Amino acid sequence: MSETSEDLTHAGMVRGLAGAMFRGALIPTVVTVVLGVVVFGVLYGVPGALGALVGGLVIIASSLATLWLMHRTAALEVHFVMAAALGGFMLKMLVLLGVMILLRDVEFLHTNSVAITMIATILVAAAAEGRASKRSKTLNVIPSTAAEPS
Template sequence: MEPFRLGGTMTENSARNPHTEALLTLAAAMFRYSIWPSLGVGVVGVVVFGLINGMPGVLGAAIGAALAIGSSMLTLFLMRKSAGAGPHIGMAASLGGFILKLLLLLLIMAALKDVEALHRESLGITMVAVVVVAAAADAMAFRATKLPTIIPAGESTSDS
């Protein structure tokens, strides 16, 4: 029976490829470590900015949190999808995903700039706070997994 992994199950190739297995393990750990703190910071942002700025603060903070959490989840999705393709494709997917996220966020922010129903500063501050917490959680997940950063050719993670 294959173990459950975020975004699907392991492929036959991933069970043999130490790079793929390491990336899938890291993506699952990053999800576990970041989802609850990110949601928590988003909720705190909604409550705090709701108290300070009323309904526009609630709406702005909720949109900011949703954008930041969605961005983090897109990163994990790309990690999962590119894991079996090799390190060079993984790096290309990371760079392409980063550029795609920047463009999407730019377009969304441009579309929201004149919306009177939301408080822009609440959106921005909440978004930055969630991104910082998610990045810190991702770093903690990497340290906690104790994955080797260099895996010599021909070795597998089960040989350790």
């Protein structure tokens, strides 16, 4: 695999990292949602399966939104990327809280199935994305005070 000059820029690294995180989290996240649908379907019937499916899909959408944000902000200065990441995280948590509040009174969804599947999917997605991030080849810059330019 040859690296182009685009791959070695900050934007290229961020986009590559987002792609690696997507590929690394795709299968474990989908398996978690399917497992939740099956388990809660067996335990609570159709409301349990639907609750698990909705909870899992909300988290998958949330994870995809994070990766989309990485792609959209990759070309910005580093401090803007960090600000966007923190702002995106805060907005995502508020949206997830709002979704949980709105879904708790929906009759045809088993509330605990929604919540437990959301929690499990968040944990699996975060762990898989973190693992993929750690395994990806990204450049690290370690500033040194010994070799300052004149």
